[in-house]
Amino acid sequence: MSTKSTVAFPIVSLVQKIILYRTKTRFYLVGCNNTESKFRVLKIDRTETKELNVVDDKVEYSKREIRDLLNMIKCGNRSKQGQKFVTDLKGTISSFGIVGFVKFLEGYYLILITKRKRVAYIGHHTIYKIQDTCMVYIPNDGEKNMHPHEAKYLKLFQSMDLSSDFYFSYSYDLTHTLQYNMAVLKELSSFNVSQDVDQSKSTPFWDPQLKTIEGAPEEIADNFLESLRNSVDNDSPIKARGSTSSSQFDNSSDGDAVWSELRSNEDLAALPKETGQTTYGVKVKPHLRFVWNSHLLDMVDLHPDWLLYITHGFVGQSNLSIYGHSIYLTLIARRSQLFAGTRFLKRGTNDKGDVANEVETEQIVFDSSVSLLNAGNFTSFVQMRGSIPSQWSQDISKMVPKPPIALDIADPFCYVAGQHFNGLLRRYGSPIVVLNLVKKREQKRHESILSEEFSGAIGYLNQFLPPQHQIINIGFDMAHTNKMKEANVMPRLAQIAYCVLNKTGFFHTRKEFYCQTINPHINKKLSLGGYLKADGSRLQTGIVRVNCVDCLDRTNTAQFALGKAALAFQLYVLGVLENPKLEFDTDCVRMLEELYEDHGDTLALQYGGSQLVHRVKTYRKIAPLSSHSRDILQTLSRYYSNTFSDADKQNAINLFLGVYKPSKTTPPLWEMMTDFYLHNSLAAGQKICHRNLYTCWWDVNVMNSLPLAVIEDRKELESSLAEIVKTHPMDPRTDGFFDHYRPFEMTSLADLLSFYMNHSMRDVMPSFTSDYSPFSVRVRPGRKRESIGEKPPNPSVTGISSTASASSGTSETDSGESSSEDNFVFLDSEESSYSLSSSRGMTFENIFTTTRQVYGMDLKNPSEKNMKQYKKFVNIGKYAGMTESISSDSRSLSISFKLNQKSNFSNDSTRCTTLPTVSKSSIDIYCAYVTRGADGASSPPAESVELYKEFVRKQRQRDLSDSEDSRGDLLHDEET
Numbered sequence: 001m002s003t004k005s006t007v008a009f010p011i012v013s014l015v016q017k018i019i020l021y022r023t024k025t026r027f028y029l030v031g032c033n034n035t036e037s038k039f040r041v042l043k044i045d046r047t048e049t050k051e052l053n054v055v056d057d058k059v060e061y062s063k064r065e066i067r068d069l070l071n072m073i074k075c076g077n078r079s080k081q082g083q084k085f086v087t088d089l090k091g092t093i094s095s096f097g098i099v100g101f102v103k104f105l106e107g108y109y110l111i112l113i114t115k116r117k118r119v120a121y122i123g124h125h126t127i128y129k130i131q132d133t134c135m136v137y138i139p140n141d142g143e144k145n146m147h148p149h150e151a152k153y154l155k156l157f158q159s160m161d162l163s164s165d166f167y168f169s170y171s172y173d174l175t176h177t178l179q180y181n182m183a184v185l186k187e188l189s190s191f192n193v194s195q196d197v198d199q200s201k202s203t204p205f206w207d208p209q210l211k212t213i214e215g216a217p218e219e220i221a222d223n224f225l226e227s228l229r230n231s232v233d234n235d236s237p238i239k240a241r242g243s244t245s246s247s248q249f250d251n252s253s254d255g256d257a258v259w260s261e262l263r264s265n266e267d268l269a270a271l272p273k274e275t276g277q278t279t280y281g282v283k284v285k286p287h288l289r290f291v292w293n294s295h296l297l298d299m300v301d302l303h304p305d306w307l308l309y310i311t312h313g314f315v316g317q318s319n320l321s322i323y324g325h326s327i328y329l330t331l332i333a334r335r336s337q338l339f340a341g342t343r344f345l346k347r348g349t350n351d352k353g354d355v356a357n358e359v360e361t362e363q364i365v366f367d368s369s370v371s372l373l374n375a376g377n378f379t380s381f382v383q384m385r386g387s388i389p390s391q392w393s394q395d396i397s398k399m400v401p402k403p404p405i406a407l408d409i410a411d412p413f414c415y416v417a418g419q420h421f422n423g424l425l426r427r428y429g430s431p432i433v434v435l436n437l438v439k440k441r442e443q444k445r446h447e448s449i450l451s452e453e454f455s456g457a458i459g460y461l462n463q464f465l466p467p468q469h470q471i472i473n474i475g476f477d478m479a480h481t482n483k484m485k486e487a488n489v490m491p492r493l494a495q496i497a498y499c500v501l502n503k504t505g506f507f508h509t510r511k512e513f514y515c516q517t518i519n520p521h522i523n524k525k526l527s528l529g530g531y532l533k534a535d536g537s538r539l540q541t542g543i544v545r546v547n548c549v550d551c552l553d554r555t556n557t558a559q560f561a562l563g564k565a566a567l568a569f570q571l572y573v574l575g576v577l578e579n580p581k582l583e584f585d586t587d588c589v590r591m592l593e594e595l596y597e598d599h600g601d602t603l604a605l606q607y608g609g610s611q612l613v614h615r616v617k618t619y620r621k622i623a624p625l626s627s628h629s630r631d632i633l634q635t636l637s638r639y640y641s642n643t644f645s646d647a648d649k650q651n652a653i654n655l656f657l658g659v660y661k662p663s664k665t666t667p668p669l670w671e672m673m674t675d676f677y678l679h680n681s682l683a684a685g686q687k688i689c690h691r692n693l694y695t696c697w698w699d700v701n702v703m704n705s706l707p708l709a710v711i712e713d714r715k716e717l718e719s720s721l722a723e724i725v726k727t728h729p730m731d732p733r734t735d736g737f738f739d740h741y742r743p744f745e746m747t748s749l750a751d752l753l754s755f756y757m758n759h760s761m762r763d764v765m766p767s768f769t770s771d772y773s774p775f776s777v778r779v780r781p782g783r784k785r786e787s788i789g790e791k792p793p794n795p796s797v798t799g800i801s802s803t804a805s806a807s808s809g810t811s812e813t814d815s816g817e818s819s820s821e822d823n824f825v826f827l828d829s830e831e832s833s834y835s836l837s838s839s840r841g842m843t844f845e846n847i848f849t850t851t852r853q854v855y856g857m858d859l860k861n862p863s864e865k866n867m868k869q870y871k872k873f874v875n876i877g878k879y880a881g882m883t884e885s886i887s888s889d890s891r892s893l894s895i896s897f898k899l900n901q902k903s904n905f906s907n908d909s910t911r912c913t914t915l916p917t918v919s920k921s922s923i924d925i926y927c928a929y930v931t932r933g934a935d936g937a938s939s940p941p942a943e944s945v946e947l948y949k950e951f952v953r954k955q956r957q958r959d960l961s962d963s964e965d966s967r968g969d970l971l972h973d974e975e976t
Contacts, residue, residue: 009734010125010181011281011723013170015040015305018098018112019091020136021073022046026055027110027138028073029098030066030091031306033732039066040305049107049139058303093134097168097308100296104153104662106146107139111162111296113308118753120317120330122364123378124371124740125172126753127315133162153655153662156669159648160656165602166292167311171736174311175287175334177362178380179507179540182373183715185282281734283723284715290334290360295658304723312337313359314602318591318758319368320774322576326754329567330364331595333603336386337657339679342646343550343608344403348392351682353419357551357607358386361599363563365570368754371740373509375936377574381506381566382428383544383559385551388438388454389420405449405549417457418697421471425702428543429709430469433500434458435558437478437548447549451475464695469706472503478554482619489619490584493558497565504542505530506566508573511537515952516573528569531708538573541707553614556600560593560616567592577775584620587764587774594758609646654678737934770855 015031022028029042039061045053061069095112102109115132135158167174173181286309288294293310313333320327338354339346346356363381370376391411394403411417424432436454439447455473462470474496482489505528531539544562548554564582571588572580582589593616601611651669654660659678660669705713717724725733732738749755758764760774769778851859862870932938940948 009279009281009736010171010173011283011725011733012736012739013305013308014038014733016096016170018095020093020095020112021070022092023073024140027136028069029306030069039063040303041066041069042302042306044110044138046138046140052101052103052108052138052300054300054302057301057306093136095134096128098302098306099133099162099308099310100293101138101299102157102296103299104147104157105150105664107137108299109154110136110138112136113168115163119167119315120332121328121368121371121740121753122169122172122178122330123366123373123376124736125169125373126740127167127169127172127174129315130166130168130310131163147664149662149668152668152670156648156652157655160652162310165312165314165606167313167315168308170308171739173284173286174332175290175309176284177360177382177507178364178378179382180712180715182378182509183712185720186716279727279729279731279734281723281725281727281731282721284720285722289336289338292335292337292657294337295656298658311335312606314599316595316598317753318595319754319760320588320591321759321761322774323772326368327571327574327576328364328366328368329591329595330366331563331599332362332364333599334360334362335603335606336360340653340657341607341650342653343552344394344396345646345650345675346387346607347394348387348408349389349416349420351391351416351680353389353416353421353423355386355389355420357603358384359551359603360384361559361563363566363570365567365574367574370933370936372736372934372936375934376509378509379506379570379573380540381563381570382540383546383562385546385555385559387551388450388547388549389417390450390453390457391416392450392453402446405446407449407453411457413694414457414460415697418461421461422698422702424543424545425469425698425706426710429541429705429712430707431472431503431542433472433503433542433544434474435496435500435544435546436473436475437546437554437558438475439479440475440477441480450549461697464697469703474499476558478548478558478619487619487621489557490561490616493561494565496558497562500544500562501529501565501569502527503529504544505538505540506569507540508538508570511535512573513575514949539708539712541709550608552600552604552608553612556596556603556612557614557616557619559599560596563596564589564592582775583777585777585779587760587776587778590764591758591760591774650675768855 014033017032019030019032020027021030023046025045025047027042027044027046029044031040031042033039040057041059041061042057043055045055047053093112093114095114096116097113099111099113102111112134113130113132114134115130116128117131118126119129120127135154283304290311290313291309292312293308297307297309311334313335315330315332317328317330320329336354336358338352338358339350339356341356343357349355361383363383364378365380366376366378390407391409392405392407394405396403398404421432434454436451438451438454440451442448455475458471458473465471476492476496478489478493481487481492507530528538529541531541533539546555546558546562567588568577568580568582571577571582597612597615600615604610604612651660654675655662655669659675660672662669699710701714702710727734729735761772765772765774766778851857
């Protein structure tokens with residue numbers, strides 16, 4: 001009987017390695033898949049210098065056809081003298097993907113990824129960081145009459161460093177959250193493959209999104225779409241390509257100039273209806289808000305296998321080892337490409353509600369023992385930061401540290417704020433929690449102007465929302481609280497974090513454990529919000545939006561506090577913690593703090609010009625005095641960057657994202673006084689002012705889906721599909737393990753990400769501790785220990801994260817501690833006998849701890865047997881390889897050794913090697929291990945479950961009786 005999988009497996013890109021060959025008239029891009037059994041060849045015509053002509057980009061070639069193609073390229077590259085073939089043909093460039101194509105005033109440039117680095121795993125999906133790129137000029141090299149501004153545009157474009165904090169993945173959609181990626185397509189879950197129907201017609205594969213070019217009427221697109229649908233319904237199934245978000249120019253014979261995005265998947269009707277399990281591979285459209293090369297991919301029409309979507313932001317991952325059990329802690333920050341820019345040049349929002357410097361931060365915690373997404377145990381918590389949604393700016397013409405704030409456009413009906421929160425409701429659901437960290441009490445009004453404006457806008461918008469979906473506004477003057485004598489910034493942020501989790505919850509793929517269901521938390525502060533599904537899994541509904549004026553220092557500390565509270569709940573539902581609480585000064589929290597400091601440093605460098613000035617230690621009041629000099633240097637660096645280099649950086653961002661498109665008839669980009677008209681289509685006259693009712697600032701479909709997000713509740717084939725293929729489970733296109741473990745290549749253990757990833761036991765835990773729990777509070781006498789081990793100041797060297805910050809991954813530089821700190825003693829547990837307040841005399845035992853207290857063992861003299869064995873190994877190493885060099889007299893003094901073979905391998909040589917025989921029990925153990933990794937842990941027998949339940953019940957009764965006894969003793973003492 002035919003079965004199917006209800007989970008939509010992502011399609012692994014077939015083109016993961018690209019080799020560039022060139023002739024006098026064309027480029028040949030040969031794309032190889034994992035197995036290198038199929039090749040796609042993209043031919044680019046080089047004769048045209050003004051327009052890019054892509055020819056034959058969807059044909060798959062075999063190895064023999066590739067050899068014939070290379071011979072043809074040799075003929076095209078033959079020399080003029082004697083018409084000889086090229087003796088050695090090599091690829092001009094070998095790369096890992098295409099970033100896109102760009103054109104300034106002359107011909108096109110091809111941008112290729114030439115170097116990459118693994119930075120994180122999401123299940124068995126790999127996330128890469130771009131480390132180096134290459135730009136290739138496509139037109140003929142003979143053209144030398146270039147426009148004088150061409151070189152300047154090229155230099156400005158290259159100043160946007162693609163090797164800094166740009167990420168991609170071949171199989172995982174990095175632009176969407178984990179909750180969206182794991183949501184099942186509705187039509188796919190209800191599609192019955194056992195029915196003998198025409199699958200190409202029963203499943204909607206067409207996903208047209210049409211837009212007209214300048215001067216073309218809208219009716220053309222509608223008529224074209226209608227005729228296309230009629231042709232699909234009446235004619236035989238059309239074999240086309242998978243839908244993507246890139247544009248395609250339709251050069252039809254009737255001359256209709258229409259931009260279309262019409263694609264289709266492989267013709268499923270032509271596939272044989274096989275018996276057994278059927279796998280559906282689905283590739284959904286990316287979230288274009290976080291795709292930074294969307295403009296570069298709109299230049300040409302390519303097959304989906306060639307497309308590679310690049311995300312800007314931060315990705316960091318650490319291995320939290322709990323007694324050898326690995327829990328992966330991942331932090332992903334996606335920076336929006338809409339209204340993106342530098343610190344002072346991009347403030348507030350544009351006329352579409354896109355705020356400046358919007359960043360979506362996702363904290364993913366999962367059990368690495370099972371990497372399959374539908375069988376593993378995954379959790380994620382999403383939060384965001386962004387500028388205040390109002391049209392305001394700061395005058396940077398005056399060289400002052402804090403330019404004055406001005407509200408540019410009066411918005412009495414809060415239209416742009418409504419547009420912004422409407423987008424949040426559409427993407428995340430409700431409730432929306434706003435954590436506003438802007439100052440409220442000032443001697444001279446500066447930040448309080450924005451605080452009053454923002455609070456008023458939220459109050460106005462809440463008038464028209466139902467009470468259960470209203471925006472929750474939490475104001476916290478973080479800077480004023482930190483200046484108080486008894487500062488309680490972090491405890492206050494912890495209370496806010498638990499309040500946020502009580503409203504939004506987080507995403508969890510599995511139901512709670514049995515012990516968690518029978519022992520619910522009595523304290524209401526520890527309850528979770530969100531949406532609980534019928535199968536016991538949990539969805540996050542809504543999001544917390546954190547902001548200050550700059551969205552830098554205070555915002556990052558608040559996001560760390562939210563992430564710390566969420567991490568406690570994530571570890572709790574994973575079955576790691578008994579209670580969802582985490583203390584500071586533990587290895588676990590220190591790893592999270594390092595990730596968030598790398599996260600904050602990276603984002604601050606991207607749009608602020610320097611690293612963080614105020615860190616978590618600053619608000620905990622444990623930063624040493626030596627860190628003040630560093631803070632001053634960071635402040636001066638930020639001021640210099642904002643004053644002198646932000647203008648060029650903003651121009652490079654506008655050129656890279658396609659906000660400004662060079663033309664010979666328009667003024668150059670560097671001569672424009674402002675880019676306000678580039679980001680606001682209404683002010684530029686490109687958009688007609690069309691407003692909804694002032695009392696209904698949200699979309700109708702948004703309100704119908706709340707508290708769930710519209711994009712998740714309506715994740716259907718018609719609106720989400722990019723490509724769908726029907727394959728077998730072992731197909732490399734849908735088998736994620738094939739790409740993760742790479743059986744087709746030789747892999748060194750030292751090259752694996754899991755080998756050099758930041759590890760809690762190796763990089764954070766003290767090397768001489770006897771308490772191996774990452775949740776133990778480790779306090780050093782006299783002051784807190786903020787860093788352990790000798791790590792270089794650059795976190796990218798040790799693999800902590802992929803940021804380019806110079807001192808964010810370690811705290812030794814920040815705290816200014818000397819090398820003598822290793823002489824201090826750690827109090828790893830309450831059983832330690834060392835105490836500063838000890839009133840005993842100064843003895844050797846009081847000053848130095850014993851080996852039993854530190855290592856849990858006593859040092860003893862080695863036995864005579866061990867000493868003989870040690871001397872034997874020393875002599876083997878001493879006399880090895882010295883037979884020819886020593887004299888005959890000294891050779892007689894050497895000791896002869898007989899080396900006994902201890903291996904199971906038989907005697908072999910370099911010419912013949914005998915493989916060992918694997919027993920059936922070993923094969924069964926390996927098969928069970930592979931099955932457990934793919935399907936998850938097997939269910940325990942019924943007797944074990946009943947025994948465990950009985951144990952939990954007795955433990956519960958014992959705890960209740962102990963609490964009643966203690967309460968009775970307390971009452972007796974009070975009466976006495």
